[in-house]
Amino acid sequence: MKRIIILIGILLASVSCESFLDMQPTSSANASQAIQTTADAGVALNGIMRSLTSSSLYGRNLLLYADAKGGDLTIFSAGRGLDGLYSFNHSATSNSYSGYWSSGFYVLIQVNNLIGNIERLEEAGGTGFDYYMGAALTLRAMLAFDLVRLYGAPYTQNPSAYGIPEAAVIHSAGSEPGRLTVAENYRQIVSDLESGAERLSADKSHRNGNVGYYANRALQARVRLFMRDYAGALAASEEVIGQGGYTLYEPENWAASWAKQYGSESILELGVDTEADLTTASLGFYYIRYHQFSNAQGWFLASDYFLSRLGEDPSDVRWGVMDSDESVEKSGVERKGACYKYVGGLAAAGDGKETRTAVNIKLIRLSEMYLVSAEAALHASTPDRTLAASRLNAIRRRSPNLPPVEAGSVSDALILSERSKELFGEGHRFFDRIRAGERIEFNDDFQDVPVSGRSKVIAPDFQRIILPIPQDEINANRTIASQQNPGY
């Protein structure tokens, strides 16, 4: 009643219509006022990190992409979901997996908004933004790198082909940006990484769940390897190995490391707590055995090829996250095709948080740096086979029954095979093989699942090794309409 009387008072007086009409939201704020201090920048950075955990990005699909397409995975049955990645059944209108595109650029605008605000504040004399700027530049490079790998020709195949539109600017609503070349994209990525490293270099401490200096350098190692800039890759990876303060897991601790957050190998780890938990849609659920838990659909299983590779040593510690898959029900033969990396290992008890699926995503691990170093050393202008062998063997120790590799016999094949075993499910396999120019064979015969988007074996020049630009983008962007990837 009191409110009514007050309202009547306001109405009768008609003092201020404008204040009566001023209604503000309570769950969000006016964005133009939102970043003023370093604490605000931290909030924006948190928003970016959280956005990266989305199922379309590093929370799931961006990692699944390279594994589903790399031949180390197979499917038991069509229709369980995301099998279009495996079958390459893409077109601009269906199975375009446009979430990569839309979520990727959504996070990029967040990053660019933060960078733009910091630039504005620094111009006005603000200080203390180095970390946020460095992290933002690094993340922009990381996203752009992953997007251009999805949509643009591999750098090593055709750098003058179309890549992605300019990732380092805010495109205003209504603009219709066209695609840059792959080479232009990589130029920006490298430049962002370098200026990011500069900003981050003042404080090289480890930052659990966030981007630190060494995460930037590790990313540089990854990017430069993909660009065949072996000297750069070697320098970056060796810096991380030598000065980063990270240590490799002992073989006996390797499997258990998946049940912990922020292990000694974690250079960049994305925090997934119960708020960001994708539960039954989490990456973890996509790999575990069909119906082990309700709604586990057994989406992806290790292929016969991966199992025989890992089977080179039945005591390989990396069997420690593999377990029997559903095929046993049919064949009666146990087949360890189900992977438990992302549910906290075989116990499926998570990595210390409340649910088994609120598990951090380990985006860059030290073991990858060892293998980058090995590959880069092998390909350096003056190859360092001893270093290559030592870096490879540091990881190969995880197969106790396999002898160390001699310096003379280090090869790309051995390194790639080790990457497959070590980084299974971590989003590398497809790109490793594309980079190496290998043909990729798929284990379609496992359950005779019909596949219509490709043949059983694909060559590195297969057109669908990159995704179509989604139809919604084509519809809204006349510039890009004529820049669709060939074959779509």
Add this chain to the structure above:
Amino acid sequence: MFRRLALCLSTLLLGVLCPAQTGIRGTVLAESDRQPLAGAAVIVEGTRIGVQTDPEGRFSIAHVPEGARFLEVSFLGMQTQRVPISGNQMTIVLRDAGTGLDEVFVVAYGTARKSSYSGSASVVGGDAIRDIPGSGFENALAGRVAGMQVTTSSGQAGSVPEIRIRGIGSMNASNEPLYVIDGVPVSSGDAGQMSSYTYSTSNLLSTLNPEDIESISVLKDAAASSLYGSRAANGVVIITTRTGKEGRPVVRFKASVGFTPSWATGNYEAASVQEQVDMLYTVFHDYAMTGQGKSEAAASDAAISRLNSKFNRHGYTFKARSTDAYAHIDILEYDGSGREGRYFDWNDAYFRTAVYQSYDLSVSGASNGTSYFASFSYTDDQGRLRVNSFNRYSGRVNLNQRVGRWFELGTNVSIGRTGKSGYNDTRNTGSNSFMQTRNLLWGLYWPTDYKTGDPWTARYGSYAQNGVYYDTQWSNDATTTDASITETAVVHFFPGLDLKSVLSYDHTSVLESLYYSADHFNAASVGGRIHEMRTVSETLVSSTTLNFDRTFGLNHVGFMAGFEAEKALTDFTRTTGENLPTSALHTVATAGTISGNGYRWGHSMVSFLAKADYDWDGRYYLSASWRRDGSSKLSPETRWGNFWSVSGAWNLTREPFLQNVNGLDLLRLRASYGINGTLPTDNYGYMNLMSYRSAYMGNPGGTVITPVNDSLTWETNATVNGGLDFTLWNGRLGGTVEYFSRNSENLLQDVPISMVTGFSSSLMNVGMINNRGWEIELHGDLVRTRGLVWSASANVALLRSRVLSLSEGKDIIWYDPTGSDDRAQFLYREGGSTLDFYGYDWAGVNPENGKSVYYTNNDNEDFVFNGRSATYDYRKADYTVIGSAIPRASGGFSTRLSVSGFDIGADFLYKIGGSLYDGAYKDVADDGYYWERIRARSYYQEMWTPTRRDGTQPALSGMDLEDSMQYTSRHLHNASFLRLKTLSAGYTLPATLTRRAFISRARIFGNISNLLTFSCYKEADPEVNVYGTRGWETPLGKTYVIGVELQF
């Protein structure tokens, strides 16, 4: 609408002029039941002398001036009569409003007589909407008003139809009309949050008891609606609740009960189990032969082995009688399961004969300046789905008191409470029972494991879940309570000048709870989950108007000016509990982990309004209105806007040259032009917002969620309207012909923008739409004799709805938002219709090989088909406009026959022309293989096979073709239909009989909803949603109701 009893002709025929006299007496009766009407106004025409009838319907006027020739008798909801003064004992019979031209009806900020109203409006009497089963009044409006489209997308109990008045005027903002109850604009639509979880909505207007409604006015053109300004562009629906009528108290009791044993039509009926098995065998056979190059015999073995691997677990095994792809498959018992020849009937397990019941008790009356109406009602409406039900309790008191000569106070208090258990009937494999029975659940699946007898808890191979078990493992309930108080004070300064102030407070709360047990697949990973949500809205509306109304000789002048303010605030809280210790307690309090959320939103508006009316001798009418709105939904720079209208009418029958034309009661022309608007749906759409819903590892995280647009403004509608009203032969035939053209500009549109900007769309004011068309309403008495009246009415709307311009001329592709399943693709293109379906041009099936053929509509040409470039690969074809959902004509017609107490009525609904897009058939007619789902009988009967080369549906293939999933004309159908919406019958017992039991009126009635449907499209119900599409929503049922109504 029509009442049933014969008109007392004597009254009308008393045309003999009586000499001037000093006193007259008479009685006023209602035509429908011959009961006296208390409180009717009887005025001597041309004077200010008037009285009200007493409780027995009697009136007397002591001194009638010399020269007075006519009485004017009016009563709200009845047609006003102009009756020659004829002696001392006049009997005046008033007809119900709704069909006639000269009724008093409620319009924006007042009442009007139809004969003097220059806007476009239709009235539906309360009688037309009572008796009809359902959760609200909206359903009963279907087909009643020309140009008003009422469509129901879901047959769930508690679902609410969508209403469109005069087409589609908006792309992004609401197309729903504004609802006004007893003079107060109210919120409508979904007030709860459950739709984000289960697609079940909690609709505010469902709390209103249809029995409480006296009349509904539908305002269509700008002259009628512009006084509601920035919210009026989609028309206005004014609901007036009942008031007491002068006389002794009337107690009314009504009870009805109904049954819905079946759907209104067939809906994607599935092929038999045998046919399904044969088809799946064909699919596997083709995969092995075509896909893997196996021999026919090996392919047959492979197919049988795959059938076995899928269905052995359910206790079946298979044998092919031959090795060819179309072999007959024997379905045999496996592992001693005892299931041979027995299949589970999922339809029977999921659906029921739904029971509907409704009880209504009211008392009303008026005396000594007090009028009152009080009611209480209870309605229970089961859905055919076992998990769906709706109920409502509602009560209302409408009280009006005159205080002295100057002052009048009215109070309307109403409380309505609805309870609803809804469920997700979108395209959802896990929970949509309807979709499951048509597309996913094989008769070979059983809800129990044949080996153990335990409930089958694993997902079936088709991805369906076992609802028989899981429906016991979840629950959802929504309770919507709406309490509203409207206080009206009127000060009569002197005759003709009134000050009216209305203050309304409305309190709505929606309590929702959604529970999944730890055994339910949705919450097993978290050990059970419960959401409890509370959405509380408060709305305050205050309006004050000064009304002046005066006659100077032949000049009549009316003026109104006013001020209105409105504020609506909503508070939302949600708590979620996970890891529940016991399935017995469904509360957050017991949960292991508790999380929550809560925030507020709202909007406000300030308005000034004015209106002026002038008429001369009841012959020429002029009217103008103006409203200035300021809205919180727009930025301070753009928030104020002016809305206005001008209109005029010419009553030709008042002209000397038409005065004595035989049989012509009324002929009137009217025209109007005006501007009104539509506000954005979003409260903060103009702001560039940073949301803090992105916490990262326990710390707040912010993300920019909308691109900025502070130039955002309302949509503007400019409507021109012309109409002709006529009545012939003493009201035997009447009607209205209208033409309108409505230009909607500055359309709010989520313009798709390049996703490279970070967003997929931006809300902008772009483009222009035109809706224009003709509306014709006719009504008449075909037979009118003493004791028998046979009446009929019909209406038709011929609508043309075009997109005139778009942002930079760019096409916009959009999808039917219903159920968020993107079931149909549309195109906005300049010059195209507002509901143009956009997809591949399917040319049918090649009789040579059974493959789907597409016309490419571009330079690609794999071969020529019917003289056009064609391909088997839809990817090589271009999308094109394949049809429009806008019908050529739509409307309804009704007929009533009443004879000696019996009445029979039939209401039809029809649509002629236009297309509908079947967004569900893709699932049940997949010619490729995706998962082990079942197919429709129609597909089985029409699919191409080597022995059925004229099959209209493509041949089965073992590949995942994706073809059926595309937007193609294969799923496009002619949308024309005719439906007997309601067939009703009633009998009013003779009063002489019932009086002895102190019952003044007793009526028994019955009706059947959706009894007959005739359509070109046979696969499912042709009455589709406002977008002209069909998806997996629950179909409409066929409901049989009987009831009794007693009046004491």
